[in-house]
Amino acid sequence: MIFIIGTKFNVSGSERTTEQHRCPQCGALTQFVKKTGRNYITLFFVLPIIPIGKARNLLECPNCKTRIQVDNL
Numbered sequence: 001m002i003f004i005i006g007t008k009f010n011v012s013g014s015e016r017t018t019e020q021h022r023c024p025q026c027g028a029l030t031q032f033v034k035k036t037g038r039n040y041i042t043l044f045f046v047l048p049i050i051p052i053g054k055a056r057n058l059l060e061c062p063n064c065k066t067r068i069q070v071d072n073l
Helices: none
Strands: 005-016 033-043 047-060 067-070
Touching (some): 005 047
Antiparallel strands (some): 005 033, 047 067
């Protein structure tokens, strides 16, 4: 039996920020989306099996999908 494993960064969350921020990539002034991301060991590069590392807090621009890592949300 052959198992193909890899890593993948999974992101979840859909809550909007209360204040508006300017995106460094596209320059839009908008409410960013709060997200949490974490690296996982995956089976066949699809199924997340084991979380590795710490969860990261991110803000995502709804226009261009650029993600910015933040220390606290």
